[in-house]
Amino acid sequence: MSELQALLTPDGLELLDGLGPIESTAEVARAVSRLRAAGHSPDLVSAVVGQAHLRTKATAKFGAFAARMLFTRAGLEQATRLGVAVRHAQRMRRAGITSVADLGCGIGGDALAFAGAGLDVLAVDADEVTAAIAAYNLAPFGPVDGEGTGAVVRHSTAEEADLSTSGAVWMDPARRTSGHSETRRVSADDYSPSLDWAFDLAARVPTGIKLGPAHDRDALPDDAEAQWVSADGSVVELVVWTGALARSGVRRAALVMRGDKSHELTAGADAEDASTRELGAFLHEPDGAVIRARLIGDVARSLDAGMLDPRIAYLTSDAAVTSPFVQTFRVRETMAANPKAISAVLKSEGIGTLEIKKRGVDIDPAAFRKKLTLRGDRSATLILARIGDQRRAILADRVPPAA
Structure with missing residues (x-):
């Protein structure tokens, strides 16, 4: 409260507005040293520098409005x-x-x-x-x-x-x-x-x-x-x-x-799930809001797609589609979800940059990545999923969303 009282004065707010954006911890340290050397109190310096740093972070949520707002860390x-x-x-x-x-x-x-x-x-x-x-x-x-x-x-x-x-x-x-x-x-x-x-x-x-x-x-x-x-x-x-x-x-x-x-x-209610089908040329990942609302079946039917597995929120189809409710991937190849098999495919495809997604399998993507051989200048997405009673790996490419 003492910091807020120090800040909510004409001098405090003027000092804050004149400080400008502060992004890094190094900038925080330099600003503190400069303001303390200018004779400002510790409470005021802490409040002003802290608010300038929060204003910079808040731009992602509030845009230009953040430059005239005040925040708490938890509040932001x-x-x-x-x-x-x-x-x-x-x-x-x-x-x-x-x-x-x-x-x-x-x-x-x-x-x-x-x-x-x-x-x-x-x-x-x-x-x-x-x-x-x-x-x-x-x-x-x-x-x-x-x-x-x-x-x-x-x-x-x-x-x-x-x-x-x-x-x-x-x-x-x-x-x-x-x-x-x-x-x-x-x-x-x-x-x-x-x-x-x-x-x-x-x-x-x-x-x-x-x-x-x-x-x-x-x-x-x-x-x-x-x-x-x-x-x-x-x-x-x-x-x-x-x-x-x-x-x-x-x-x-x-x-x-x-x-x-x-x-x-x-x-008007949760949507009935779509029927399952074999993996086609495209895999679709519903947006998280669609999954939470349990409207996956409605999205699947609108795309003429089916469920990859009745327990997994992935859809598949043979035709390319664009929808704001899914992220679409073009399937390159499928294989067993073991590092040796996957590394062989990655090597042959020249994949050096790999995004890993998973659903329905107990795999830590960060730990799994360390087991893979990544060399080359191409990129791809690896989707690890349970299909039926098997763990499968799907190498795919993101399809850019419609403009």
């Missing part, structure tokens, strides 16, 4: 990417929402998008420092001279927030565990406020609840829309939408965002 890690937050705000507007309470606003990533879309925002966070940072970040959208509407930040728990003037709620419950992954199942006990409280509120008020993408699907409300979102190849969130924010007839959705383009697949 957990914050919604601005492009994804804009999609949340667009949904609010399409549903006719004019005011929203952001409960657990963090540093204000989603609240910024809501305010930027013209919504009145009540942003709430239980952590005093985080709430102060959110207030700074949302200041350009605050009431003028203390009057009118706009973005207002309160230091409060979600449960104590006054929702009487809010037409909808957005929640990003804090995860009690450090970070979240695409593979670990996340349960109700991992969140604060409790998901029982959150889901109860969502049953009464139009709500969007941001959860870890690996959240237990069986614990989701039956009458809500569950939307998995991937951004540039990574599944970044699961959002549970209720009330007017849930689309009619949609219970499962996969939103795939790449750069400034987005594509979405929706359904």
Whole structure:
């Protein structure tokens, strides 16, 4: 808190804005030495240099906006990417929402998008420092001279927030565990406020609840829309939408965002898997959001493709296809998944650069790579997968996605 107090002064903010981007640890050390030599206090130097470094990191999520924002390390890690937050705000507007309470606003990533879309925002966070940072970040959208509407930040728990003037709620419950992954199942006990409280509120008020993408699907409300979102190849969130924010007839959705383009697949329920078939000329890896939403079968049928194995999320076809929902590989050769057989093929193909992917096999790609002979100036992808009761290796080339 002392560092934040030192920073949130005219002199502190002026010093920060004049420091410019700081990327490396060496640049951090040089900046600290320079500012300390100029007579600035240790607290101020630590705060200013730390914020300059975080602003540089935040550019990946917030673009040019990062240059005027403040962050905490945890807040930046957990914050919604601005492009994804804009999609949340667009949904609010399409549903006719004019005011929203952001409960657990963090540093204000989603609240910024809501305010930027013209919504009145009540942003709430239980952590005093985080709430102060959110207030700074949302200041350009605050009431003028203390009057009118706009973005207002309160230091409060979600449960104590006054929702009487809010037409909808957005929640990003804090995860009690450090970070979240695409593979670990996340349960109700991992969140604060409790998901029982959150889901109860969502049953009464139009709500969007941001959860870890690996959240237990069986614990989701039956009458809500569950939307998995991937951004540039990574599944970044699961959002549970209720009330007017849930689309009619949609219970499962996969939103795939790449750069400034987005594509979405929706359904009223989990899709039935496609039938299996022998490996063809092409192998297709569904986007992680499609896999999480269990819409692989719908994608397979749209591509006239089949499942490589009923337990493995790989598709195959004989015809070249382009789809935003899969990454396609042109098959070169298949072989037994043992280093000796694979190395022989790599040598004959002159492969020196190899991407290794795996699914359904207990293999550590990094350790496996050390067993392979890589020589040459060509590159390829090696896909290790269980097909039936056999472990197979598929040497393939990525097919560039459609423009």
